[in-house]
Amino acid sequence: xxxxxxxxxxxxxxxxxxxxxxxxxxxxxxxxxxxxxxxxxxxxxxxxxxxxxxxxxxxxxxxxxxxxxxxxxxxxxxxxxxxxxxxxxxxxxxxxxxxxxxxxxxxxxxxxxxxxxxxxxxxxxxxxxxxxxxxxxxxxxxxxxxxxxxxxxxxxxxxxxxxxxxxxxxxxxxxxxxxxxxxxxxxxxxxxxxxxxxxxxxxxxxxxxxxxxxxxxxxxxxxxxxxxxxxxxxxxxxxxxxxxxxxxxxxxxxxxxxxxxxxxxxxxxxxxxxxxxxxxxxxxxxxxxxxxxxxxxxxxxxxxxxxxxxxxxxxxxxxxxxxxxxxxxxxxxxxxxxxxxxxxxxxxxxxxxxxxxxxxxxxxxxxxxxxxxxxxxxxxxxxxxxxxxxxxxxxxxxxxxxxxxxxxxxxxxxxxxxxxxxxxxxxxxxxxxxxxxxxxxxxxxxxxxxxx
Numbered sequence: 001x002x003x004x005x006x007x008x009x010x011x012x013x014x015x016x017x018x019x020x021x022x023x024x025x026x027x028x029x030x031x032x033x034x035x036x037x038x039x040x041x042x043x044x045x046x047x048x049x050x051x052x053x054x055x056x057x058x059x060x061x062x063x064x065x066x067x068x069x070x071x072x073x074x075x076x077x078x079x080x081x082x083x084x085x086x087x088x089x090x091x092x093x094x095x096x097x098x099x100x101x102x103x104x105x106x107x108x109x110x111x112x113x114x115x116x117x118x119x120x121x122x123x124x125x126x127x128x129x130x131x132x133x134x135x136x137x138x139x140x141x142x143x144x145x146x147x148x149x150x151x152x153x154x155x156x157x158x159x160x161x162x163x164x165x166x167x168x169x170x171x172x173x174x175x176x177x178x179x180x181x182x183x184x185x186x187x188x189x190x191x192x193x194x195x196x197x198x199x200x201x202x203x204x205x206x207x208x209x210x211x212x213x214x215x216x217x218x219x220x221x222x223x224x225x226x227x228x229x230x231x232x233x234x235x236x237x238x239x240x241x242x243x244x245x246x247x248x249x250x251x252x253x254x255x256x257x258x259x260x261x262x263x264x265x266x267x268x269x270x271x272x273x274x275x276x277x278x279x280x281x282x283x284x285x286x287x288x289x290x291x292x293x294x295x296x297x298x299x300x301x302x303x304x305x306x307x308x309x310x311x312x313x314x315x316x317x318x319x320x321x322x323x324x325x326x327x328x329x330x331x332x333x334x335x336x337x338x339x340x341x342x343x344x345x346x347x348x349x350x351x352x353x354x355x356x357x358x359x360x361x362x363x364x365x366x367x368x369x370x371x372x373x374x375x376x377x378x379x380x381x382x383x384x385x386x387x388x389x390x391x392x393x394x395x396x397x398x399x400x401x402x403x404x405x406x407x408x409x410x411x412x413x414x415x416x417x418x419x420x421x422x423x424x425x426x427x428x429x430x431x432x433x434x435x436x437x438x439x440x441x442x443x444x445x446x447x448x449x450x451x452x
Contacts, residue, residue: 008168012323013223014073016168020161021080021218024149027157028084036153043088047105050091052079054109062117069315072324078112081130081218084149086137104143108133122275124368127265128225131258138255145258150211158210162217171221173230174237178216181241182206189249215257223311225265228274228371240264276368277302277310279339281359287342288435288442291408293331294341294356296365306333306419307412308372312341314365316355326352329372331411333418339367342442344408374412376401376419397427404432407440414443417450 008016029044031037056075063070086108089101112133116125119132138144149158166172183206187194194202206212220226220240227233243263247256279296287293302310309329316324332340345353359365377399397420403413410433420427429450435441 004164004167008164011168011321012073012325013165013168014077014325015321015323017165017218018073018077018080020165021077021084024154024157024161025080025083028149028154031153037151039088039148040090042092043090046091047087047089047101048080048083050102051082051087051105051109052076054106055079055082055113058110058113059116062113066117068117071313071315072319074116075113078129079109082108082112082133084214085130085134085145085147087146087148104137104141107141108137111136121269123278123366124224124274124276126225126269127262128219128222131219131261131265134258135255135262138258144255147211147257149214150209152210155208155210155213158213158217162213165217165221169221169223170230171226171233174221174226174233175216177234177237178220178241179207179212181238182212182244183241185242185245186249189245211257215261219261223369225268227268228369230373232268232271236264236268239267274368274370275300276366278364278366280364281361282338283361284357284359289437289439290346291342291344291440291442292357293442294343294359296339296341297337298339302330302339302370304330304334304370305372305375306415307375308370308415309412310367310371311369312365312367314352314355314359316351318351320351322350322352324352327369329411329415331414333415333422335419335422340414342408342411342414372412376416395423395425397425400428402430402432404434406434407436408442410442414446418446421446421450 011019025044025048028037028039029041032039032041032044055078059070059075086105089105091098091101112129115127115129115132119126134145166175183203186206187199187202216237220237227236240260244256244260247253247260253259278299280299281294282297283295285293285295304310307329309327311325311327313325328341328343330339331342332338343353343356345357349357376397405413413431417429431447433441433447
């Protein structure tokens with residue numbers, strides 16, 4: 001697993017998804033060419049390229065209208081998903097049929113990309129774009145997703161790529177919860193119709209269904225429309241499996257899978273999903289040799305726990321394989337107004353870090369997906385701690401800890417220790433801080449203050 005993790009660490013989650021879908025689409029073209037898949041090769045190519053191109057164009061148009069920078073990977077990811085679930089459609093034979101198919105593909109692409117800009121909450125889209133397009137098309141046009149990607153010939157590609165995606169995104173619990181829920185609730189709702197001998201077959205059909213696995217690995221796990229919290233991910237997967245069975249078994253809805261995902265997206269957003277923040281650079285400075293601190297002012301308060309991290313998005317031209325998004329710890333404390341991002345600038349920085357270094361005061365970027373469990377045990381800090389009358393009161397924390405940090409890995413500890421200092425909380429902490437040279441140590445002044 002170390003070798004696989006090493007490879008996955010060199011590529012972003014979105015880039016990995018993009019490559020996976022491209023490989024899957026290419027495999028479908030090849031398998032149709034050698035007659036393994038019962039589809040016309042040219043139909044797969046033409047309808048797929050058309051809907052992918054339309055997603056790109058629609059995304060550019062909407063981005064200009066709403067004056068935001070379009071995301072490079074997401075437009076292609078959505079286009080490839082649509083190509084794999086609503087095609088392949090003939091675009092070369094029969095004038096009426098061709099016109100009908102072009103209209104359908106065009107509307108599906110526009111609906112998918114439009115939903116990301118028009119149906120939003122806290123600057124983030126609510127619904128999975130491909131699922132929204134499939135449901136809306138089924139309702140208004142009477143034509144939805146065929147899920148042709150569910151052919152058994154594509155199963156090995158879906159499983160292999162899907163496992164890599166799950167490993168990279170750390171969403172195994174969501175996927176397992178979804179598949180287990182789907183199987184158990186289907187068994188429960190159809191208990192009177194199913195004999196014991198049919199259970200193993202039903203289990204295999206659930207766990208090894210190419211369409212179901214594609215949905216679970218690709219659409220269910222979309223970071224923006226699924227929970228950031230690990231426990232909430234499990235609940236999200238379980239609920240989605242449950243509501244699919246309800247729609248299929250009790251209501252007889254044909255497009256139950258896509259509608260169930262939209263329902264889970266909506267309810268999940270009501271419960272709690274991470275907001276999207278716009279951060280404007282206030283200042284940048286070198287705090288250690290090759291270690292830079294970027295001080296941002298957020299457009300609204302970010303409520304986080306010391307030690308957590310955000311996914312930062314910085315659109316820039318010609319991104320490398322690591323893309324336009326990164327996960328960085330919030331190195332500031334929740335008690336500070338500004339949001340700090342601290343990172344090391346290597347000799348050959350990625351295009352993301354090059355773009356980060358080019359930012360000037362007043363420039364901005366976006367952050368979302370607040371996550372992280374590397375936090376202190378619960379500390380009860382009374383509200384009085386922030387009152388002037390009690391500001392000099394010192395409390396003893398009900399824990400002790402040993403911290404070990406290497407290089408820029410000190411950032412979550414900076415957040416935690418600054419939080420303790422600001423809340424006048426004393427804790428027996430031993431810190432081991434390792435760097436290549438003394439010049440690379442950052443935040444020495446803060447740690448000296450903490451020691452006193």
